[in-house]
Structures are given as C-alpha cells and as structure tokens.
Amino acid sequence: MLTTAPAPSLKSLAFMGGRRARIDTVNGYSYTPLAAVEALRLAAAGQFTPGFQTPATAFGSGFAVSIADTHIIDMA
Structure with a gap:
C-alpha cells in the first residue's frame, strides 16, 4: 500500500545569489x-x-514576498 506524508506548508530551499534561503508561506494550495x-x-x-518571463523577472525579485504571510529566511 502506497502512503504519502501530509503536504507541508510551502517551505523549500532556494538559492539567492549563491546563498541558501527558505521561503515560508501559506500552504501551496492557497499561495498559488x-x-x-x-x-x-x-x-x-x-x-x-x-x-x-518568470514571476521574478516580470514583476521584480520581491514578487514572491509580496504575497500575504510570505517571508524569505536566510539559511546562511
């Protein structure tokens, strides 16, 4: 039987200028x-x-955090 873990809120690692960061936001079903x-x-x-364009190139690098309850956390 195949089981899956519950989907976490959208928390993933990203690379900003060679640095690791995490985006912390509402769940993906709401964020999208x-x-x-x-x-x-x-x-x-x-x-x-x-x-x-990607959203960042079309609307600027701050587009992702312009969405309510979204924060970028520097992992350095």
Whole structure:
C-alpha cells in the first residue's frame, strides 16, 4: 500500500545569489491562487515586462514576498 506524508506548508530551499534561503508561506494550495491574482493585477496595471518571463523577472525579485504571510529566511 502506497502512503504519502501530509503536504507541508510551502517551505523549500532556494538559492539567492549563491546563498541558501527558505521561503515560508501559506500552504501551496492557497499561495498559488494568491500569486496568480497578484500577477494578473500587476499585468492589468501595466507593471510588467512583455514576453516570456518568470514571476521574478516580470514583476521584480520581491514578487514572491509580496504575497500575504510570505517571508524569505536566510539559511546562511
């Protein structure tokens, strides 16, 4: 029988300028639609770079933490 552990809130390691960091946010099921709505709001206001972009390149490096209850924790 295959079992899975409960999904944690979105806590993953990231690399920022060669440094380790963790993003601490609400669970992924809540974060994703919040981020999508914020991206749409910024795009509708004309605050984006045209063409294929990641959220950070389209809206700036602080986009991830612009979502409520999101923090970057430096792991250095």
